[in-house]
Amino acid sequence: MKLTTIICAAAFAAGAANAADVVAPSDASFTEYGEIEQSLTGVPGNPEEGMKVAIDKGLGNCVACHKIAQLPDVPFHGEVGPELSWTGEVRSEAELRGILANAKMMFPDTVMPAFYKTSGFIRPGNGYTGKAAEGDIEPILSAQQIEDVVAFLMTLKES
Amino acid sequence: MNFKALTATIALIAAAPVVALAGGADDDTLVLNGEVEMTTKAAAPAHMADTYVDEIISGWHFRADETQALQMDDFENQGMIFVDDGLATWETVEGSEGKSCASCHESPDSMKGVAATYPKWNEDAGELRTVQMQMNDCRVNRMGAAPWKYDAKVAINVEAMIASQSRGMPVDVQIDGPVKAAWEQGKELYYTRTGILELSCASCHEENYGNYIRADHLSQGQINGFPTYRLKNAKLNGVHSRFKGCVRDTRAETYSPGSEEFIALELYVKSRGNGLSVEGPSVRN
Numbered sequence: 001m002k003l004t005t006i007i008c009a010a011a012f013a014a015g016a017a018n019a020a021d022v023v024a025p026s027d028a029s030f031t032e033y034g035e036i037e038q039s040l041t042g043v044p045g046n047p048e049e050g051m052k053v054a055i056d057k058g059l060g061n062c063v064a065c066h067k068i069a070q071l072p073d074v075p076f077h078g079e080v081g082p083e084l085s086w087t088g089e090v091r092s093e094a095e096l097r098g099i100l101a102n103a104k105m106m107f108p109d110t111v112m113p114a115f116y117k118t119s120g121f122i123r124p125g126n127g128y129t130g131k132a133a134e135g136d137i138e139p140i141l142s143a144q145q146i147e148d149v150v151a152f153l154m155t156l157k158e159s
Numbered sequence: 160m161n162f163k164a165l166t167a168t169i170a171l172i173a174a175a176p177v178v179a180l181a182g183g184a185d186d187d188t189l190v191l192n193g194e195v196e197m198t199t200k201a202a203a204p205a206h207m208a209d210t211y212v213d214e215i216i217s218g219w220h221f222r223a224d225e226t227q228a229l230q231m232d233d234f235e236n237q238g239m240i241f242v243d244d245g246l247a248t249w250e251t252v253e254g255s256e257g258k259s260c261a262s263c264h265e266s267p268d269s270m271k272g273v274a275a276t277y278p279k280w281n282e283d284a285g286e287l288r289t290v291q292m293q294m295n296d297c298r299v300n301r302m303g304a305a306p307w308k309y310d311a312k313v314a315i316n317v318e319a320m321i322a323s324q325s326r327g328m329p330v331d332v333q334i335d336g337p338v339k340a341a342w343e344q345g346k347e348l349y350y351t352r353t354g355i356l357e358l359s360c361a362s363c364h365e366e367n368y369g370n371y372i373r374a375d376h377l378s379q380g381q382i383n384g385f386p387t388y389r390l391k392n393a394k395l396n397g398v399h400s401r402f403k404g405c406v407r408d409t410r411a412e413t414y415s416p417g418s419e420e421f422i423a424l425e426l427y428v429k430s431r432g433n434g435l436s437v438e439g440p441s442v443r444n
Contacts, residue, residue: 063373075374078370122353125354
């Protein structure tokens with residue numbers, strides 16, 4: 001089941017961080033521009049793990065909406081959001097962390113999903129089953145996965 | 160950084176060939192069986208004045224040429240095989256009254272115009288009815304037969320047979336009078352951002368039609384072509400089942416086929432296609 005995979009992966013990835021140091025989704029603090037300045041885990045992100053998350057349909061699925069020229073072997077990059085191929089040059093880590101956690105803080109009404117959010121949903125489902133969510137809602141990505149994707153995005157440069 | 164190992168795995172997983180990305184609807188013309196020219200693009204109906212959309216476009220325009228071609232010829236359109244099944248059901252006696260649909264309605268062409276105007280208000284029952292609800296009303300109250308499960312294969316096949324009688328006629332559902340409240344409810348649902356992904360129908364089919372989302376070329380999510388024969392599952396698909404799949408993909412708890420919500424949504428979405436030709440059964444991927 002998808003959810004369990006996510007949770008296991010999350011637990012595994014967060015292994016290096018002390019659970020007490022992880023900022024919970026409800027505690028993440030955004031600047032007025034929608035940035036999150038503090039790392040969510042205190043553990044530096046791993047860009048290679050971040051790339052896996054970005055292309056995994058059950059996790060970030062970023063390429064569903066964004067073209068990333070550095071991943072030519074990944075089929076089907078979408079066009080719903082802007083190309084990310086030079087994001088590492090134009091965005092700061094704080095901006096990217098904020099955009100990933102909840103892009104609506106920077107781009108109100110954007111269609112980009114919030115990847116580190118656990119409340120305020122309408123008819124939340126249990127993964128892709130079409131059934132109602134049970135119990136506490138997990139964020140789509142774990143704190144460490146957010147840090148990993150931020151690290152991956154920082155590697156995206158044109159030259 | 161070394162992406163090689165990973166990207167190699169990805170290349171293996173990807174079974175489908177990479178298609179060239181090209182945005183927007185194409186400019187092809189849909190002519191049915193070399194005879195009937197269909198209206199596949201039209202000015203948006205007046206009620207859509209407050210949306211981004213000024214032209215309504217059939218889903219046919221967003222499909223690959225090969226898929227489009229399948230719909231242009233009834234001998235190529237696999238959906239027509241199911242229409243034949245629907246016709247056989249139409250002529251089959253069922254229920255305690257010893258009647259078939261044909262006993263009362265005779266030739267299927269008595270159904271001309273139905274697909275263009277449903278969902279529609281039924282005055283006697285005081286309710287908004289989809290074609291499937293009306294068919295079940297006839298089964299239960301006039302034939303003494305059991306109702307079909309919503310979007311069951313047999314029901315979809317007869318619905319497709321009925322839709323095929325209206326091909327080429329403009330969609331023209333009423334949106335005011337007694338159906339106004341349901342239409343408003345459908346509109347509300349259309350713009351509600353559901354699920355963990357917080358996406359509404361409009362997020363994809365109004366704000367992003369013409370764009371690719373992963374491998375899928377987003378259309379306006381019109382239902383003038385329903386029931387649709389999908390290459391993906393090789394059968395006819397009902398409107399509510401399609402809605403259900405799209406809501407599920409927002410990681411939401413869906414509504415059920417036949418629910419009040421989907422009936423209202425069907426009316427609203429259908430009204431966004433007022434002016435397009437009825438195409439059912441259409442062919443989609």
